[in-house]
Amino acid sequence: MLRPRVPRRPLGFGTASAGGAGIGAVAAFLGVGGSVLTVPLLRRRGLPMSDATAPANPLSLPVAAVATAVYLAAPGPPAVDPAAAGLLLAGSLPAIAVLRRWAPAIPDRAHAVAYLALLGAALATVLW
Numbered sequence: 630m631l632r633p634r635v636p637r638r639p640l641g642f643g644t645a646s647a648g649g650a651g652i653g654a655v656a657a658f659l660g661v662g663g664s665v666l667t668v669p670l671l672r673r674r675g676l677p678m679s680d681a682t683a684p685a686n687p688l689s690l691p692v693a694a695v696a697t698a699v700y701l702a703a704p705g706p707p708a709v710d711p712a713a714a715g716l717l718l719a720g721s722l723p724a725i726a727v728l729r730r731w732a733p734a735i736p737d738r739a740h741a742v743a744y745l746a747l748l749g750a751a752l753a754t755v756l757w
Contacts, residue, residue: 662685664684
């Protein structure tokens with residue numbers, strides 16, 4: 630049985646500001662990405678799973694940039710493997726281009742269940 634679709638409601642300024650600061654604080658404290666908290670919030674506001682998860686990668690960029698700056702500023706030689714980084718980038722960009730055109734559409738329910746399963750697997754790994 631399908632649940633009725635929740636109408637989309639935009640977040641107000643106060644909710645977005647306080648929610649963003651709160652999500653950032655909790656995510657930083659827990660050491661998780663902010664999308665762990667923003668995706669459920671956006672889902673409750675009526676967005677389909679594909680729209681709710683779309684901002685996850687761009688939201689990760691500021692966190693990755695700050696973490697990289699802190700890592701590079703640490704004493705000692707940085708242990709970054711440029712060849713590995715280049716190969717990861719060279720492999721990911723063509724895969725993204727191909728999948729954007731020819732990937733099958735994932736049903737919203739399956740996407741939501743897979744998201745929760747991946748979060749559960751990450752939690753189990755951390756606890757183990």
